Amino acid sequence: MKLARRLVIGAYLFAAMLPLVWMALSSFKTRDDAIRPHPNFVPAATASADPRAITFEATLENYTELADVHVGAQASFLEHLGNSLIVGLCSTLAAVALGTAAAYGFSRFEFAGKKDWLFFILSTRFMPPLAVVVPVLIMYRTLDLQGTHLGLILLYTVFNLSLAVWLMKGFIDEIPRAFEEAALVDGYSRLAAFRRIILPEARTGMAVTAVFCLISAWNEYGFAMTLNASGAITVPAYFAGLQGNIAGMPWPQIAAGALIFVAPIVLFTVLVRRHLLRGMTFGTIKQ
């Protein structure tokens, strides 16, 4: 039984990790080694004369080439990474700020149709981007927001509000009301109580929420590729656009870029590992 358990875990771990390990290895290969018909996975200092060797000559070239513009592309990987950073960070800040305020409202006040509003907010998460993107596109053409950072920031902020409100409501519900009630009795205004009592108490929740919002903005592809064909192209849209490239797929550079792109996400996953369950279920399961 114990052996069976270990086998299952070992086999699964191998399968789960293989693509990432392969990505890391490929990022140090030359293009020829990356697409050699014989497996090669042991980095070595020099190239082997035998085409069937399991070693490959490790190079850092793919990483230095990330600043270059690939044949057929409009800008370098680093520029697209910059776009992803701007869009991801700004939309995350906005979603957490708006979401925290709304979550506080939903947590502490009673008003007409409160439960319906909450479920309306949740339901917006299920909209397939491709089913709502045309009206947004026409709106953006009129407002001149197509191909801009601001356009995507707005869209990702809204897209993440459902997650931010639901997650933050869970965290704020856990802060005892007595805290701010004492402050209100002391003459704090509602806004001051929110700022000085609730916000400091909700710090962990806001950080966790920010990580989940950042990840979903960072990974988003449907809106990014349909709205921004000419400017402010994020990394997922850029990589996908390389397909069918006349010069062939630059696999080692893609591996290097993709590794840099997913590394922060792996780090964040480690940081929020105790809150993963909560984040992935909109705060429904609290553990």
Next chain:
Amino acid sequence: MANHERAPIRWAFVAPTLILLIAFNVFPLVYNLVLAFTNAQLVGGTTRGIGGANFARVFAEPEFAGAVRLTALFVLLAVSIELVLGFAVALALRRDFRGKTVVMTALLVPMMLSPAVMGLFWNLILNGNYGILNQTLAALGLPQPEWLTVGALKFTSMLMIDVWMWTPFMILIALAGLNAIPPAIYEAAEIDRASAWTVFRRITLPLCAPLLGLAVLLRTTDALKQFDLVMAITGPNDENTQTLSTLLYQVTFRDGKIGLGSSFACVVLVIVIAVATVFTRYMERMQRRPA
């Protein structure tokens, strides 16, 4: 205490969020419905109303029926494979062992990554000539299928990547369900000399069921939107992999038929809203459960 404030203060907290959500969700829905009755094009042309002609085409188009079937099959297969595999791995992970935190975190990473970027990279892994998957199969003396070029295998590839990405989600939730079962119940079963199978069927499975139900619903609503992996494996216009989202993309952006695309979108949204309603009802029930 909470309701001493005047209404304006209460609404001030939630109004910005609600206004943005209405502007970016309700407005597009209504606008979609208007566009669906026109012949609007992506580029140029004058737009005029053409009545219900688009909707008539949606239901006459074999592509639409094909995309509905394919999406349904994809959701069904992906979610059930992920559920069974995830539950099995969760059972194996149940006991504590050294390094469990590290192993758990490593196992969960795939679900956090970008489907578009990882889907693209999977092309290198699955390549028939130089992919590591077929090289491994060759080393084991197994057949090496052409994952990316043979019709039916393209669908299998897409399914495989989705399973790689989302089984971790099922592991995470199943493990939470398993950990919440009080050990006393198992002790009682042991005294009664219940067989391992009976314990699994009568205790483990039913007590995990509510959480697994939540996981299945969350995955279903997500898999229903499948777009990124299809684009990465075949592009939007391959009959072997065309899901509802990629059909919408093909009609609207490649063919440039906004009016027709919008009527497709309206029908898709009806399907999505139906599933989402089931989901939110379930969430409501889950929340009323004592923690």
